[in-house]
Amino acid sequence: MRATSAAAPAPKLGLRLMPSPQPLRLLPPPLNRGVHEKCRKGTALRVSSEHSRFEVRRVSFRPPGTEHNLLNEVTFSLPERSFGLIFGRSGSGKTTLLQLLSGFSKPTSGSISIQRYGNDGEPIQPPEMLSSKRVGIVFQFPERYFLADTVLEEITFGLPRQKADIALREELAIRLQMAINSVGLNRISLEEDPHALSGGFKRRLALAIQLVQTPDLLLLDEPLAGLGMIWFSKSTYILLFPF
Numbered sequence: 267m268r269a270t271s272a273a274a275p276a277p278k279l280g281l282r283l284m285p286s287p288q289p290l291r292l293l294p295p296p297l298n299r300g301v302h303e304k305c306r307k308g309t310a311l312r313v314s315s316e317h318s319r320f321e322v323r324r325v326s327f328r329p330p331g332t333e334h335n336l337l338n339e340v341t342f343s344l345p346e347r348s349f350g351l352i353f354g355r356s357g358s359g360k361t362t363l364l365q366l367l368s369g370f371s372k373p374t375s376g377s378i379s380i381q382r383y384g385n386d387g388e389p390i391q392p393p394e395m396l397s398s399k400r401v402g403i404v405f406q407f408p409e410r411y412f413l414a415d416t417v418l419e420e421i422t423f424g425l426p427r428q429k430a431d432i433a434l435r436e437e438l439a440i441r442l443q444m445a446i447n448s449v450g451l452n453r454i455s456l457e458e459d460p461h462a463l464s465g466g467f468k469r470r471l472a473l474a475i476q477l478v479q480t481p482d483l484l485l486l487d488e489p490l491a492g493l494g495m496i497w498f499s500k501s502t503y504i505l506l507f508p509f
């Protein structure tokens with residue numbers, strides 16, 4: 267991935283791909299019993315290697331009314347169920363790139379899409395644009411976007427209400443409980459005012475809001491800034507194994 271200004275050399279951005287937390291979990295445990303049975307009986311097993319990638323191709327961005335590109339021909343791709351880290355010096359364009367990935371801004375040129383590949387590694391359908399509804403983002407200062415009076419209202423703000431059937435309500439309740447527990451919000455009252463929380467708990471709340479929504483792409487802008495080492499390792503674990 268590279269990012270350079272059109273006129274002057276701009277600070278470089280980088281991308282690191284983290285190993286997928288469960289790259290080889292092809293079959294859930296109940297099916298594994300069936301697999302062993304089939305293996306014993308000598309039945310052939312077919313494992314599909316169809317997969318998707320999130321692809322950013324030659325993305326440039328120039329804010330309206332300016333003369334220089336903030337990003338120039340940024341290219342990278344992320345396999346499904348993986349974890350990438352964008353790094354670079356202050357002012358190198360990390361936040362600008364996240365805004366493009368989230369759909370808040372449109373690239374001046376280039377494309378951002380999901381591409382599905384078949385067993386032979388070839389694309390099996392045209393690239394799909396990722397709807398901004400399926401992208402979650404935790405901003406650098408998430409409290410600026412808090413709207414509700416209590417922690418619970420803030421987490422449930424975007425969830426379906428009256429129209430949801432019983433099954434969906436049950437699923438939402440489970441997701442809610444898991445999100446609250448996994449970020450450690452169960453240690454405080456859900457009646458607290460979100461703005462009165464400590465900086466660390468504001469970040470936990472912002473992450474819980476996104477975990478409940480189960481986005482296809484989760485973007486975090488400096489998610490670990492201001493958090494202690496223990497929370498650093500815990501939140502990394504949460505990001506790799508959300509539920």
Ligand SMILES: Nc1ncnc2c1ncn2[C@@H]1O[C@H](COP(=O)(O)OP(=O)(O)OP(=O)(O)O)[C@@H](O)[C@H]1O
Nearest residue numbers: 329330332336354355356357358359360361362363
């Ligand atoms: N709309 C805009 N018009 C002109 N310049 C802009 C605009 N938005 C951002 N910039 C400039 O683009 C550069 C990249 O900003 P950006 O916030 O993306 O960097 P960053 O890598 O996230 O920085 P930091 O690590 O300090 O948060 C900065 O120099 C910023 O001032």
